[in-house]
Amino acid sequence: MAELQLKSVVKTYGNGFKAVHGIDLDVHEGEFMVLVGPSGCAKSTTLRMIAGLETITGGEVRIGNRVVNDLVPGKRGIAMVFQNYALYPHMKVRRNLGFGLQLRGTPKDQINAATNEVSGVLEIEELLDRLPKQLSGGQAQRVALGRALIKQPEVFLFDEPLSNLDAKLRASMRVRITDLHKRLREEGRPATVVYVTHDQVEAMTMGDRICVMKDGYIMQVADPETLYERP
Numbered sequence: 322m323a324e325l326q327l328k329s330v331v332k333t334y335g336n337g338f339k340a341v342h343g344i345d346l347d348v349h350e351g352e353f354m355v356l357v358g359p360s361g362c363a364k365s366t367t368l369r370m371i372a373g374l375e376t377i378t379g380g381e382v383r384i385g386n387r388v389v390n391d392l393v394p395g396k397r398g399i400a401m402v403f404q405n406y407a408l409y410p411h412m413k414v415r416r417n418l419g420f421g422l423q424l425r426g427t428p429k430d431q432i433n434a435a436t437n438e439v440s441g442v443l444e445i446e447e448l449l450d451r452l453p454k455q456l457s458g459g460q461a462q463r464v465a466l467g468r469a470l471i472k473q474p475e476v477f478l479f480d481e482p483l484s485n486l487d488a489k490l491r492a493s494m495r496v497r498i499t500d501l502h503k504r505l506r507e508e509g510r511p512a513t514v515v516y517v518t519h520d521q522v523e524a525m526t527m528g529d530r531i532c533v534m535k536d537g538y539i540m541q542v543a544d545p546e547t548l549y550e551r552p
């Protein structure tokens with residue numbers, strides 16, 4: 322069964338605008354699913370409904386075996402990475418990384434061990450005592466990635482995470498995220514990902530499958546090789 326399922330999901334905003342028109346999508350365990358499409362096609366709305374940051378007007382969102390429609394973000398088993406990093410500005414990197422576990426009541430020595438592991442993987446050890454304002458964009462995004470990774474969520478949600486980086490950093494972060502996803506799979510702890518972007522290169526190089534959206538509908542779901550074969 323799919324790790325993440327959208328069933329006839331609808332979003333109508335408070336002003337009466339119907340942004341999402343009853344979409345269905347299955348994302349399998351360990352799959353890297355990219356939502357792509359032009360600005361305004363409802364990628365972000367869809368992701369935010371999965372995250373619990375936006376109410377669901379109709380249909381069902383399932384994560385694992387649970388319908389999560391009525392759960393707050395913290396109870397959904399998700400971790401999210403945002404375009405603007407959304408780090409806690411007054412906390413040093415170390416505390417930014419550990420804060421989610423601290424809220425869960427994880428013991429301090431376990432938080433320290435997890436922090437060390439994640440900072441090793443993302444090569445941010447030398448940044449642990451800095452504040453977010455002392456980080457470059459690429460460094461901040463690695464910390465944001467670390468903050469998601471440390472929570473070991475069932476599903477990772479990415480909202481245009483590379484859009485604020487320059488072209489060179491974007492290219493290296495694409496590779497870093499894809500490699501990390503592969504590595505987790507090889508280590509037997511596959512990460513299920515929903516990754517929103519308007520960048521076709523990101524979609525084609527990162528996605529196991531790509532979900533093409535337009536005007537609040539899903540037009541096509543396919544792997545990169547077969548995506549444009551259909552008429």
Ligand code: ADP
Pocket residue numbers: 333334335336
């Ligand atoms: P609800 O939680 O009841 O759905 P909304 O999120 O619709 O409320 O309320 C936010 C307000 O901001 C509304 O008046 C909405 O029209 C407006 N708004 C915010 N973002 C946008 C946008 N991208 N396009 C149009 N209106 C927007």
Ligand code: ADP
Pocket residue numbers: 334335336338340358359360361362363364365366367
């Ligand atoms: P994308 O992420 O693909 O750029 P969005 O999910 O942000 O698209 O927006 C989808 C549609 O919903 C757009 O037409 C947008 O203007 C509209 N929208 C987004 N937020 C709101 C809101 N709070 N109220 C009303 N309309 C909104």
